[in-house]
Amino acid sequence: MTNYFRQLTLPWLIALSLMLLFTALWYHYESKIMQRAQVQQYTSSLQFSIRPLLTSKNPDLLKAQLNHLRYASVLPVGAIAVYSDSGRLISGTDKAALLPQFQPHHRQHEFHLWHEAGKLIAVQPMSSAASSGYEDVIAGQNDNYYIVVQLDAPGNYSVWLVPVLVVAMLGWAALLVMLSGIGRVSQRQQTDISLLVHKLSQLKQGQLNSRLDEDLVSELTPLKLALNELAGQQLNNRSRDDTEKNQLKQQITELTQSLASEKQQTAQLQRLYEQSKQKQQQQILQLRQLTQQQAVMPDNLLQQALHSQVMLAELTLATEPEPLTPLVLTEYVARQLPHYRNILAAQNLTLQLNEAAANAVYQLALPESLLTTLLTALLRLSSHSEGITELTLNMQLSVTGSAGSLLLSVTGNGDGLLASVRQQLVNPGLQSQHWQDSDSQIVTLITTKLNAVIEVQSLEGLGSTVSVRIPAADCQPVQVKRLNHLLLFDQQLARLTERKAALGSLVTHVAQSTDLAELQLKAKQYHYDAALIFLPAPTELAAWLELIQALKQNSKVFCYADPNCIQMWREALGVAITAEPFCLAELQQVETVDTVKLPRLLVVDDNPTNLAFIQMLLKQQPLELTTANCAQQALQLCTGQQFDVILLDIQLPDLHGTEVARQLRQMQEYQLTPILAFTAHALADEVASFKAAGMNDVIFKPLEVNKLQQILDWCSSAKTDNTGQ
Structure with missing residues (x-):
């Protein structure tokens, strides 16, 4: 772009010179045209001014008039003279002698203007008899005259110099603006080139921030695009290299972790092998103890001990996780209860069972075999206490959302757990060689498999409680018959x-x-x-x-x-x-009884406190309770429903209680229905008016627990009568 402007400089100067020349010539030509028109207009005005004076034959008067017209003219008039067509001077101004000798060679009819000796000479032909209506001023003559005017010729430069200067100044101003623009563009190009060089240097050094986002001149745009493409390729290459490096690092890390994990697994397998070996040695020692004591042990205890040893061996050797079984705890307990009772029957122990409400309405997934073994071991280890006569099994399921926890606890009276059993439950890693500790070992193994938590409470003479809390992740509600x-x-x-x-x-x-x-x-x-x-x-x-x-x-x-x-x-x-x-x-x-058999009680009272208190007292009673707060609402309810007993307040806001009773007695359905007056106090005559209105009895406020039985008796008798009908 800069070179383009520089190439236009010389043609612009030539065009400017031609423009100046054309302007000068044009203005010179225009000035001549205007000068001729002005002089012609002036000579024409002279005709009208001096034509009347030609008839006076007074040269002095004509001369004076010519002098006046000369001095009054805005044109640079040097002299004015009037000649006859024969060349005779009729009259003239003071300097008429300076005029060149005028001698027309032939008759002129048009205005003439020419330069002579640096002066302008204008000749205007005229006649003494004008077309404007003047009569012949000279009788019998029709002379023609010529007005000759001498004017100072203006300098030629004054006509075209000013326009030429104006055009020249405008041309030079445009040229300066062009040169200034060329300079700015050149400076911008230098700046953009420096920026390109800087970015290329960064790209060469491998820097990632070498992309060029600034706007450049149009000539450098292809270079900008090429630079950005190279920068993008470099960034992609760097990203690909970084990704490959990270992948290699991750692979190295994974290999390192894998090696460490294998080492840990190897060490863990070694520990498990050692533990298994120790447990096998313990079981061998415990079996030897049982063999030595079998002569003095009852058969049932020996059978339980052997069974515990078998379960412990199975748990120790098991490697695969037990499958999960969907369980509803109430059904599970009903199936297992005879088994648990038989465990304790051999020792003449009674079993009590406490279940939670959630046990019946939720299904959870647990390994059933592990749960059965755990409960069996808990009952057995708790039954080993001295002086024990009763065990209580608690199964409490608590659910929040879909997650829950199952609390299993066995509580026994007597002198508490054996010291070895308590230590084994509190410290699962403690080694034991006594056969009576096999149940506690079973409990610790299963709690580890189920991620459960053990809590032990045991006081000498006050009994013991062993609790195991098992997490249950997926608890689903089930439909039950209520x-x-x-x-x-x-x-x-x-x-x-x-x-x-x-x-x-x-x-x-x-x-x-x-x-x-x-x-x-x-x-x-x-x-x-x-x-x-x-x-x-x-x-x-x-x-x-x-x-x-x-x-x-x-x-x-x-x-x-x-x-x-x-x-x-x-x-x-x-x-x-x-x-x-x-x-x-x-x-x-159990088959349910139809709810239609429930006695239906309607309580009418405008006091919300009384209604709330009655609802609280009757909430657990075998009846269906309906309330109304005004007489109109009570009558509407009785129209659409059949109640067995009505407890009716006397002082209602819209209608007296006796009037409500009378309207109810007029209904076919309520002629025999017990209606009880509900009032704070009543005299003998008032009670008589209540019964006259059709009420059966009076219940005095405030309603107390001992008065509640009176209402329940009416409900029971009314329901019996209705059933008999």
Whole structure:
């Protein structure tokens, strides 16, 4: 681009010179045209000014007029003279003598202008008789005249010099601008070339940031593209080299780790071999001890010890992981419970079972064989304590989302665990050669396989608890059949609370009792799906017999008793009574009673506190509760539904309670329905008005627990009447 501008410099100067010459000639020509037009216009005006004076024949007056016109002209007039067509001077200005001798050779009819002796001479022909209406000023004559005007010729340079200078200045300014642009472009080229050289130097040195992103002049754009392409290729090559280096490093690292892992595996195999060898030696020593003591050991203990040795050997030699089995814990416990009870029966120990509500509604995946072996070992090692008579097996599944944990614990009374067993559970790596420690070794091995955690609590004289918490990663909910209402009895309040919590996943409403009289009352109120009775020490056998016979008519009855008194209960009641621990799976075989048989109670009160308190009191009772806060809502509910008992507030905001009772009695469906007045106080005449309106009884506020039975009695009697109908 710079060379292009430089090549245009000389043609531009030539064009500028030609332009100046043309401008000068043009302005010179234009000035002559304008000068001629001005002089012609001036001479024409002279004709009109002096034509009237030609008739006066007064030369002085004509001369004066000519002098006046000369001085008044804006043109540089030197002299003015009037000649006749014969060349005679008629009149002239003061300097008319300076005019050249005018002698027309022939008659002129047009304006003439020429240069003579540095002066301009203008000749304008005219006649004494003008076409503008003048009469002949000279009688009998028709003379023609010539006006001769001498003007100073202006300098030629004044006409064209200024335009030429203006054009020259503009041309030089354009040339300077062009030269300045050429300089800037040249400087930009030098800068871009220096940048290219710098980037090429970086590219040569192998630097990665050698790409050129700045804008360059158009001549250097191909070089920029080539440079960037080379830089991109270099970057790709460097990236490929770095990738290959990283891959080589990673391969070297993997090989190093593989070698280290193989070394660790070799060392681990060596340790496992040594441990296996030691365990085999321990098992041999334990078997020798059993062989030496078999003469004095009972057969059942010897059989258990040998079985423990076999399980320990199998666990020690097992290399493959046990397969996972989908388990619902309630079903699993029902299958394994006879086996666990037989383990303890040989030692005359009783077994209690506590299950969590989640055991019945979730399925988890665990190795079933390991779980069975673990529970067997836990029961056996806990049964070795001195003075023990009872073991309690707790299986508590807790689930959060899909993850959960299973807590297995065995609690026993007596003097606590043996010292060797406790040390083996707390320190799994501790070596033991006694045959009684084989169960604790089984527990530690299985907890290691299941990633479980062991906790041991043992105090002399206070018993012991061994807990194993097993993680369960995939817990899926399962559908179970729920009972509507169940009657639960147990004299031990703590155990009653635990059983009620465990039943929460299988039973909607649980009516609990710790007293025989209360149990008799609850049994009369409703027909339950099932009754779960944990019999106390044998007392009041006749009352118990009557109660059990009444319950059996409408409900499935489960009776459990202590083994020491189970025979007495069987003889007294004449029903099946079991000493086995109760498990939740037994309730899943019970057929539910239709919920239509539930008595339906409608409570009408405008006080939200009273309604909330009543709902809390009746929540666990065998009835269907509906509430209304005004008379209009109560009447609408009674129109669309059939209630067995209505507890009706007297002071309602929209209608008095007696009026509501009268309207209800007018309905065919509620002519015999018990309606109970609900009021804070009432005189004898008010009570009479309540009954006159159709109410059956009065319940005084505030509603207390002892008054609750009055409502339940009405519900029970109303349901019995309706059923009989």
